[in-house]
Amino acid sequence: MPISEENTADHLTSSQCWDYIRQARFARLAVVVEGQPEIFPVNFAVDHGTVVFRTAAGTKLAGALSGNPVAFEIDGYDDTLSSAWSVVLKGGAALLEDYDEIMDSEDLALFPWQTGAKNAFVRIEPEVTAGRRFLISNAARRNVLRGMGLYTE
Amino acid sequence: MPISEENTADHLTSSQCWDYIRQARFARLAVVVEGQPEIFPVNFAVDHGTVVFRTAAGTKLAGALSGNPVAFEIDGYDDTLSSAWSVVLKGGAALLEDYDEIMDSEDLALFPWQTGAKNAFVRIEPEVTAGRRFLISNAARRNVLRGMGLYTE
Numbered sequence: 001m002p003i004s005e006e007n008t009a010d011h012l013t014s015s016q017c018w019d020y021i022r023q024a025r026f027a028r029l030a031v032v033v034e035g036q037p038e039i040f041p042v043n044f045a046v047d048h049g050t051v052v053f054r055t056a057a058g059t060k061l062a063g064a065l066s067g068n069p070v071a072f073e074i075d076g077y078d079d080t081l082s083s084a085w086s087v088v089l090k091g092g093a094a095l096l097e098d099y100d101e102i103m104d105s106e107d108l109a110l111f112p113w114q115t116g117a118k119n120a121f122v123r124i125e126p127e128v129t130a131g132r133r134f135l136i137s138n139a140a141r142r143n144v145l146r147g148m149g150l151y152t153e
Numbered sequence: 154m155p156i157s158e159e160n161t162a163d164h165l166t167s168s169q170c171w172d173y174i175r176q177a178r179f180a181r182l183a184v185v186v187e188g189q190p191e192i193f194p195v196n197f198a199v200d201h202g203t204v205v206f207r208t209a210a211g212t213k214l215a216g217a218l219s220g221n222p223v224a225f226e227i228d229g230y231d232d233t234l235s236s237a238w239s240v241v242l243k244g245g246a247a248l249l250e251d252y253d254e255i256m257d258s259e260d261l262a263l264f265p266w267q268t269g270a271k272n273a274f275v276r277i278e279p280e281v282t283a284g285r286r287f288l289i290s291n292a293a294r295r296n297v298l299r300g301m302g303l304y305t306e
Contacts, residue, residue: 028181039181039192039226040239071190086194
């Protein structure tokens with residue numbers, strides 16, 4: 001069903017979700033550490049239906065992973081700000097320890113967001129892929145444009 | 154200490170964090186539901202050292218809130234993609250039930266991102282405000298520019 005004023009959110013198919021994921025270059029990752037949520041930006045590569053990102057070793061991140069479920073989110077909006085979309089992957093995440101597995105990655109363009117030593121690679125195997133696209137209300141659009149200095153009425 | 158090749162991440166002061174927050178219009182929220190992380194985009198307003206967002210009532214969000222800690226994140230990068238920043242607020246979140254409290258909000262430009270009925274307002278009272286700004290490696294910058302179709306070497 002197309003989105004309309006009556007039906008303001010549209011669930012994306014898995015294929016549509018992956019189209020967005022393949023076009024994106026960075027995402028936000030949410031993990032649970034001692035019962036509390038942590039969230040941080042990552043850049044990532046797609047590898048055979050999984051996503052791989054590179055991060056600093058030795059942080060509390062390592063403790064939060066090793067198969068525990070994480071949520072990985074990307075979002076954006078079209079150029080006219082009439083619709084926005086959000087895609088979330090959920091699944092287990094684990095540190096990659098086998099360098100061959102890392103180098104086998106289809107997309108070798110996986111660089112750390114920060115300069116400096118960042119030697120841990122983490123792979124998320126999604127069990128749930130969910131996305132939606134929704135109309136942006138006129139009021140919200142004006143608010144965002146005003147924030148960008150593009151709307152002065 | 155300024156950021157440099159040797160010192161690639163720079164902790165932001167609370168004041169710098171709030172400068173970024175006041176300029177931002179939307180963020181991502183991470184909550185824990187039944188031990189697992191959930192993440193979704195929200196638009197928000199700043200109100201006396203807290204952030205308030207508007208969302209759909211009756212979702213599992215309500216169960217995840219009522220004072221439980223959440224993580225709220227914004228990020229961005231400068232125009233030349235030489236540095237990026239991320240700010241995270243952590244603290245309890247609670248549904249606002251008192252309409253006077255809502256209307257007392259300093260920033261009335263708080264609109265739902267989606268059209269349709271979205272009548273729940275949630276306030277986050279941050280206990281932790283943390284931010285960092287970091288250099289983007291040349292490799293990551295080329296990768297991002299390539300993704301934008303702006304780098305063809």
